[in-house]
Amino acid sequence: MIRPATAADVPALVQLIRALSEYEKLSHQVVVDEARLREHLFGARPYAEVLLAEDAGRVVGYALYFHSYSTFLGRPSLYLEDLFVLPELRGRGHGKALLARLARIAVERDCGRFEWMVLDWNTPAIQFYEALGAALVPEWKLCRMTGDALKRFAATAA
Amino acid sequence: MIRPATAADVPALVQLIRALSEYEKLSHQVVVDEARLREHLFGARPYAEVLLAEDAGRVVGYALYFHSYSTFLGRPSLYLEDLFVLPELRGRGHGKALLARLARIAVERDCGRFEWMVLDWNTPAIQFYEALGAALVPEWKLCRMTGDALKRFAATAA
16 A cells, blocks of 8 residues: 655654665665654655555555756656665565556656666666666766865855 | 846746757757746746856856755755856856855755766766866666656556
């Protein structure tokens, strides 16, 4: 079963975010906490939306998404930030059900694209996405400014 | 001079979007029109914000951006979708001024990251960004579902 998350789901969601970061070998980057996540998802200025997958009444996976925008298409896109299903509950269709629901939301909201990023070593995920009709766009590289470099550069603004 | 765009700037902005698409060799993808862009930027549900660079009273460049969200940081990011300065007016600091203003907005809004994508063949741009303190994150690949593939998959949603 797929359903939108509510504020009451935030503790379960934080646990899933931590589990995802361990799977991605990025747990050293995780500093999320419940109060801030609740404010950012369900406060005055929501930054993202969340779908949950349930199995026998237990939350076993999530998809966090928001809208980006393509000037070339002149339409919003649906951008999937995180997709995760607990490893012990994979192979039961939860990931595919989350993605299909997101694709439906993208079409309903007149989005030109449904996009996300995948780690280049995650071959099973890439094959799974391609089998569903997605394609890698390998010529685009992610560029990031963060931490002290961001603060230093911000201070140069006129 | 850097200033936020208003609805009156939409015609100039559409011209710049077309010029960017020609520079990126992607003009066959561009279907933007003024009415839709005005609605998406200045309507009931704005999808993005725009800064303009002016030179002697003429609009010569733009940056279109929105907020993404990092669950690992538990904070929004500032995502730059397009950055463009007319080729004949480069080398005068407009691009750097747009980026610095965006970095300042990112810091003011408590964003953990300032991010964008760059085409892997655009070596001058990559070197420019790295000199400002940004870094490529090459292990992430963009994955996209669009057009008929998106509609087909959406139709499978439960």
